[in-house]
Amino acid sequence: MKKPAGIYLHIPFCERKCTYCNFNTTDFANDLASRYTDAVAREIAYWGRRLAEEFQSKERLAVDTIFFGGGTPSIIEAEQLAALVQSCRDAFHLTEDIEITIEINPATFSSKKLEEWRASGVNRASVGVQSFIDSELTALSRTHTADDARRTIGLLREAGFANISLDLIAGLPGQTLADWEFNLAEALELLPEHLSLYLLEVKEGTQLFAQIERGRTPRPDDDLAAEMYRKMCDATGGAGYEHYEISNFALAPRADSNIKSFRSKHNMKYWTGAAFYGMGCGAHSYDGRARWINILKTEHYIDRVLSDGHAVAERRDLTEQDRAAEALFMGLRLIEGVSLDSFRKDYGLDIEDRYGDDLSRLNDAGLIEICGGRLKLTERGLLLSNEVFEAFI
Numbered sequence: 001m002k003k004p005a006g007i008y009l010h011i012p013f014c015e016r017k018c019t020y021c022n023f024n025t026t027d028f029a030n031d032l033a034s035r036y037t038d039a040v041a042r043e044i045a046y047w048g049r050r051l052a053e054e055f056q057s058k059e060r061l062a063v064d065t066i067f068f069g070g071g072t073p074s075i076i077e078a079e080q081l082a083a084l085v086q087s088c089r090d091a092f093h094l095t096e097d098i099e100i101t102i103e104i105n106p107a108t109f110s111s112k113k114l115e116e117w118r119a120s121g122v123n124r125a126s127v128g129v130q131s132f133i134d135s136e137l138t139a140l141s142r143t144h145t146a147d148d149a150r151r152t153i154g155l156l157r158e159a160g161f162a163n164i165s166l167d168l169i170a171g172l173p174g175q176t177l178a179d180w181e182f183n184l185a186e187a188l189e190l191l192p193e194h195l196s197l198y199l200l201e202v203k204e205g206t207q208l209f210a211q212i213e214r215g216r217t218p219r220p221d222d223d224l225a226a227e228m229y230r231k232m233c234d235a236t237g238g239a240g241y242e243h244y245e246i247s248n249f250a251l252a253p254r255a256d257s258n259i260k261s262f263r264s265k266h267n268m269k270y271w272t273g274a275a276f277y278g279m280g281c282g283a284h285s286y287d288g289r290a291r292w293i294n295i296l297k298t299e300h301y302i303d304r305v306l307s308d309g310h311a312v313a314e315r316r317d318l319t320e321q322d323r324a325a326e327a328l329f330m331g332l333r334l335i336e337g338v339s340l341d342s343f344r345k346d347y348g349l350d351i352e353d354r355y356g357d358d359l360s361r362l363n364d365a366g367l368i369e370i371c372g373g374r375l376k377l378t379e380r381g382l383l384l385s386n387e388v389f390e391a392f393i
């Protein structure tokens with residue numbers, strides 16, 4: 001029997017572009033959002049039919065995670081979001097223990113929307129807080145304050161959300177270690193079930209990149225970022241969080257909770273090589289044999305779905321070797337690393353034979369280790385993970 005897959009639904013709209021962001025976004029407009037969500041519903045129906053045909057199954061494909069990402073999924077009307085969940089119910093078999101996550105920008109949030117999300121089955125909220133210091137939020141062009149974020153989390157709790165994740169960014173321009181410690185303490189005070197704590201990456205093409213190039217904003221300091229990373233590991237560990245992925249931390253489930261784990265069930269699919277299907281502009285998919293990506297531009301995406309039912313722009317069939325290499329560098333993102341035995345069984349490949357030279361070099365550099373039959377990043381490797389991943393790409 002096939003393992004349940006995940007569904008990613010991309011909602012590209014934002015009120016305005018944050019300075020550090022290089023995601024596929026577009027300005028929000030009511031009419032465009034309405035045409036777009038109709039197109040995504042069509043695309044969901046298309047993939048439901050097509051995947052059932054491909055798997056020669058009379059049953060609809062089982063799905064145990066839906067993730068509304070963006071952009072800003074909380075910006076669209078609650079009815080539009082509910083209609084997309086319903087489209088998934090019509091096209092796929094949603095399991096009883098399904099995790100349905102919505103990414104929330106605290107500036108685009110209302111109690112009314114929240115009740116309607118709950119009614120449509122959304123049971124996990126991922127709140128883009130980024131900082132609890134208003135001057136940092138302003139510098140990033142975020143459209144909310146720290147108090148908006150606190151209020152959002154309070155209202156989510158009141159509405160019965162028992163699985164909340166917060167995002168914070170460390171290493172912001174001009175941010176001191178004390179600022180970061182303050183942000184961490186504020187986040188931990190709210191006791192979210194999950195934390196995503198990212199070190200700032202300055203990507204080419206962003207406003208932040210241009211500001212730094214022109215000398216208007218200081219360049220991030222790598223040593224300070226490393227110190228901030230250590231602080232986040234210590235503080236979350238001290239507060240009882242399991243550090244389970246480079247940037248992700250989860251509380252242990254409570255005895256009275258029917259949720260078995262507060263790890264992100266959806267993101268675990270990316271890190272463990274499970275199948276997921278992305279719908280919406282620029283969304284990625286992986287079915288265990290191939291990867292594909294949809295058309296990026298919102299208007300072009302809508303036109304293509306209206307004519308063809310789907311909007312695949314590019315598809316790459318993976319060789320056995322590609323699959324193994326991807327599984328290795330995605331699996332290494334997990335703190336528990338990759339089991340050498342399971343990898344041999346799943347991919348017919350002995351990691352030590354295949355990557356022996358690279359493994360020795362990375363081991364000598366103190367970036368990886370093999371212990372208990374698992375290949376893992378070391379503490380230093382967690383900070384310099386991109387250097388490790390390059391060896392396997």
Ligand code: SF4
Nearest residue numbers: 014017018021070071
């Ligand atoms: S709200 Fe999120 S997706 Fe939109 S511009 Fe800001 S960081 Fe990017």
